Amino acid sequence: MAEVISKATREGYAAGLLELGKTNDKVVVLDADLAGATKTAVFQKEYSERFFDCGISEQNLMGVAAGLSLSGYIPFASSFAMFAAGRAFEQIRNSIGYPGLNVKIGATHAGISVGEDGASHQCNEDIALMRTIPGMTIINPADFIEAKAAVIAAAEHEGPVYMRFGRLAVPVIFDEDYKFEWGKAKQLKDGDDLAIIATGLMVNEALIAHENLKKKGINARVINVHTIKPLDEETILKAAKETGKVLVCEEHNIIGGLGGAVSELLSSKHPTKVVRLGVNDEFGHSGPAKDLLKQFGLSAENIEKIATEMLD
Numbered sequence: 001m002a003e004v005i006s007k008a009t010r011e012g013y014a015a016g017l018l019e020l021g022k023t024n025d026k027v028v029v030l031d032a033d034l035a036g037a038t039k040t041a042v043f044q045k046e047y048s049e050r051f052f053d054c055g056i057s058e059q060n061l062m063g064v065a066a067g068l069s070l071s072g073y074i075p076f077a078s079s080f081a082m083f084a085a086g087r088a089f090e091q092i093r094n095s096i097g098y099p100g101l102n103v104k105i106g107a108t109h110a111g112i113s114v115g116e117d118g119a120s121h122q123c124n125e126d127i128a129l130m131r132t133i134p135g136m137t138i139i140n141p142a143d144f145i146e147a148k149a150a151v152i153a154a155a156e157h158e159g160p161v162y163m164r165f166g167r168l169a170v171p172v173i174f175d176e177d178y179k180f181e182w183g184k185a186k187q188l189k190d191g192d193d194l195a196i197i198a199t200g201l202m203v204n205e206a207l208i209a210h211e212n213l214k215k216k217g218i219n220a221r222v223i224n225v226h227t228i229k230p231l232d233e234e235t236i237l238k239a240a241k242e243t244g245k246v247l248v249c250e251e252h253n254i255i256g257g258l259g260g261a262v263s264e265l266l267s268s269k270h271p272t273k274v275v276r277l278g279v280n281d282e283f284g285h286s287g288p289a290k291d292l293l294k295q296f297g298l299s300a301e302n303i304e305k306i307a308t309e310m311l312d
Helices: 009-023 041-046 058-070 081-087 089-097 112-117 126-131 144-156 202-215 233-243 258-269 289-295 300-310
Strands: 027-031 051-053 074-080 104-108 137-139 161-164 186-189 194-198 220-224 227-229 245-253 273-279
Touching: 009 027, 009 041, 009 104, 009 144, 027 041, 027 058, 041 051, 058 074, 058 081, 058 089, 074 081, 081 089, 081 104, 081 126, 081 161, 104 144, 112 289, 126 137, 126 161, 126 227, 126 245, 126 258, 137 144, 144 161, 186 202, 194 202, 194 233, 194 300, 202 220, 202 245, 202 300, 220 233, 227 258, 233 245, 233 258, 245 258, 245 300, 258 273, 273 300
Parallel strands: 027 051, 027 074, 074 104, 104 161, 137 161, 194 220, 194 245, 245 273
Antiparallel strands: 137 227, 186 220
């Protein structure tokens, strides 16, 4: 049995930036005095003339990124999700989203899996906030490989992009030859009993649940949604029509995230039973990341339990 390699998606962010540093001299990276944590320090080491530490001033960071984009650069503005999406929301909305500037936001340390940093840093609302900004693309990769590929794809896309990365090391799912398809969800497992639609670190949990459900004679379709906005409506509608039951799994508040986006789509185009598995509209607290994920029900075991109940 092959050894399972685990890496944080924030490391994929750094790897993608390094690759872009070699191939695109228009790429610049900004950080908010968190380069060690966001992993942008690796870019800073190689391309110091294209790295800007804006200090603990995220609103200013977004303004600087907007100015650099207007000067022809492709800025990657980096900070923790809580500070990027939360503290700097107004600047993202008015200075980046409204004029549709070519700024890429690298938001690390998202979700409950920030762990010991606690509720003040466990951002479970960022996808909801970014979804409300017209023209904003939202990407939430499942593993290191997908994160790296997403960063490279984001640089080629014209317009604002919000990329969500995690602190916790998670299993690498995809092979090195993985191809990132812009705006496309990817079906990873086939099945007609129900569709499990997952994003971020919940994709790996969904794959584990799929195998456990299979042993019970339940065939679950597993779909990885790396691009939450715009949503791949065709793939999700097809899954809903062919299975009749949808379970959405995300490390985010059940309000306003992927579950909300899927529910909005299906309620208007193909009414389907949808169950949302995420953080149940509550704040987190300090603790080991893996323990917190289990406590908040963000686990393969809970996916298996809910999927089984949906079919009873």
